[in-house]
Amino acid sequence: MERQQPLLNAAQWVAPVEAALARLVEIPAALLVVAEIVVLLAGVIWRYVLHSPLIWSDELASTLFLWLAMLGSVVALQRNEHMRMTALVGKASPQTRAFLEVVAVAVPVLFLSLMVMPGVEFAIEEDFITTPALDISGAWHAAAFPVGSVLMLVVALLRLARTGGWQALAGGIGLVAGIAAIFVAAAPVLHELGNINLLIFFVLLVGTMVLAGVPIAFAFGIATLGYIGLTTNVPDIVLVGRMNEGMAHLILLAVPLFVVLGLLMEMTGIARTMVAFLVSLLGHVRGGLYYVLVGAMYLVSGISGSKAADMAAIAPVLFPEMQKRGEPEGELLALLSATGAQTETIPPSLVLITIGSVTGVSIAALFTGGLLPGLVLGLVLCLVVRWRLRGKVTPGTGLRASWGTVGKCFVIALPGLALPFVIRWAVISGATTATEVSTIGIAYAVIVGVLVYRSFDLKRLMPMLVETASLSGAILLIIGAATAMSWALTQSGFSQSLAAAMAALPGGQATFLAVSILAFIVLGSVLEGIPAIVLFGPLLFPIARQMGVHEVHYAMVVILSMGVGLFAPPFGVGYYSACAVSRIHPDAGLKPILPYLLALIIGVAVIAAIPWISIGFL
Known part of the structure; x- marks a missing residue:
């Protein structure tokens, strides 16, 4: 069959326009x-x-951050770097694949075209608000959303112009438009369905789009927009506000800054010397660097308050060497995601602080109680690593290095090895906040790179900054869309219904804890950690007290269960953050992550069954 020609010979005119737009953004x-x-x-x-x-400073940083999130999302869309699941798409025939690729672009076009006007209205309303510190109009902050939406819409339309042939283009656009029309026509019926709409929009619709290869952020966004617009009387402008709130949270600013830090460590040679030391120490052990990854995430976790930032501080250091040794990238992605869930309770954790603030549980007790559960899950993951590598000849594994070689590598790597301790000291001493601490690491990396390792390539600086913006935009747009989706779930009254149902269950503590684990795994897959805690914490902790479950023990069970859901594909937002940080396609980790998730669930069950693990040192 003759290959279909792209629309209007698009390559002749789209490529120059896309190149000019790329420079502009x-x-x-x-x-x-x-x-x-x-x-x-x-x-x-x-x-x-x-x-x-x-x-x-914080106010200016927050305003600039929303612009960075939106422009970074534009760059990510230009580079086709928004997270999406393509396991089924990749197995389809060429004609079906071309059709699904059109659908994957048509859905963002629909979402963005519907969000431009609400974004403009939101910016106009914010114009009446004056910021307290800078004394400027709030429109400077709010205008980022409509500007970014328009630019993404232009990018998506240009991509449609060069995607597939006439048949694929017409079929994909027709399908998306047809489904949208059906939903609009069914609005009167949907209004009467109540919480059944949660199943329709947030399970069936989102699941179908994700499996069809639609970028995750836009799948979340269009489902939430459809739910709000067709089943409630809430104006679309509220969705813009919720997405803005999710993306502009100042603690998330640690994400791009830790990405910069990781790239700087690689560019200046700090990462290379650290990996050389780790190889000399554990290179002879089968899968030694896997254990280093688990331990490093345990040590670094909680510094930034953002799990994506924690992963961004570790993955760029370890993954290049592990890939050189021939380790499967899917295995690396799976373990990185699993360690993200494992370390949710390591202090100082923003989730621990939030759960303490909304439930009245002592934050100091939560900090003390969170260390051992994280260690238990770390040991469980190490057992899985050992089982996965049984009988396998790991490339690069050789003879044990002499202690003299280890000592020499340690001295060379010492400035880099000191970096995590410098970062943690900066937070604990009060010199910086969790958001600001990454800037100390960046300054330290620049000084060490220039003065100690004498390696700082200015030519790589601009590509590194653009890469940071793209990666940050891909992560933050998912978080913004997930925040809006969690708000929609809150407004539905679903949380109160769930709490009442759990309180009425027979079987006492054991049943309550088991159902809590299952419920929070599911909730964690659709809600980011903090919104879920704010939503369900005040409702469920009093029930736990009535049943005689210690508050700190219940907090550990809830947080770790939610972490498993957060990093479980295909819906878990944390999983796609790990994909973005590691630059590994989501499809690669789908099978390898299953034993890690199973091990984490078993570990959480053990922690739930043995309260001493959580409260033994209180």
Whole structure:
């Protein structure tokens, strides 16, 4: 069969337009990354060194951050780097694959075209609000969403123009438009269905789109928009506000900054010396660097308050060497995701602080109780690693290095090995907040790279900053869409119904804990950690007290269960954050992650059955 020609010979006119648009967006996005580093580092210096705090630094950083998130999303769409599941798409015939590729672009086009006007209305409303520190209009902050949406819409339309042939184009657009029309026509019926709509929009519709290869952020976004617009009387502008809130949360600013830190460590040679030391120490052990990954995530977790930032601090250091040794990238992605779930209770954790603030449980007790459960799950993951590698000849595994070689590698790597301790000291001493601490790491990496390792390639700086913006945009748009989806679930009254049902279950503590584990695994897959805690914590903790379950024990069970769901494909947002950070396609980790998830569930069950693990040191 003769190959179909793209629409209007698109390559002749689309490519130059896309190249010009890329330059228009990538340069400001890169400059925004630099601006965030400068603003936050200045805030640390003025407050901690000069004892004269800059009251406007956080406000400016938050405003710039939303622009970075939106422009980064545009860059990610241009580079086709938004997270999507293509396991089924890849197995389809060429004609079906071309059709699904059109659908994967047509859904973002529909979502973005419907969000532009609500975004403009939101910016106009924010114009009446003046920021407290900078004394500027709130529209400067809010305008990022409509501007980014318009730019993404242009990028998506250009991609449609060069995607497939006439038949695929007409079929894909027709399918998306037809399904949208059916939902609109069925609005009166949907209004009467109540919470059944949650199943229709957030399970069936989202699941179908994800399996069809639609980017995760847009699948979440269009389902939430459809639910709000067709089953409630809530205006679409509220969705814009919720997405803005999710993306502009200042603690998430650690994500792009830790990405920069990881890339700097690789560029300056810090990562290379650290990996050389780890190889000399554990290189002779089968799968030694797998154990290093588990331990490193345990040590680093909680510093930034963002799991994506924790992974961004580790993956760029270890993964290149592990891939050189021939380790399957799917295995690396699976273990990185599993360690993300494993370390949810390691202090100082924003989830622990949130659960303490909304339930009244002592935060100090939560910090103490969170260490051992994380260690138990770490040991469980190490057992899975050992089982997975049984009888396998690991490439690169050789003879044990002499202690002299290990000592030499340690001295060379010492400046890099000191970095995690410098970062943790900066947080614990109060010199920086969890958001600002990454700037200390960046400054440290630059100084060590220039003065100690004498390696700093200026030519790589711009591509590194653009890569940071793209990666950050892909992660933050998913988080923004997930935040809006969690808000929609809150408004449905679903949380109160679930709490009442759990309280009425027979069987006492054991049944309550078992159902809590299952419920929070499911909730964790559709809600980010903090929204789920805020939503269900005040409802379920009083029930746990009535049943005689210790509050700290219940907190550990809830947080770890939610973490399993958060990092479980195909819906878990954390899994796609791990994919974005590691630059590994989501499909690669689908099978390898299953034994790790099973092990985590068993580990959580053990922690639930043995309260001492959580409360033994209180």
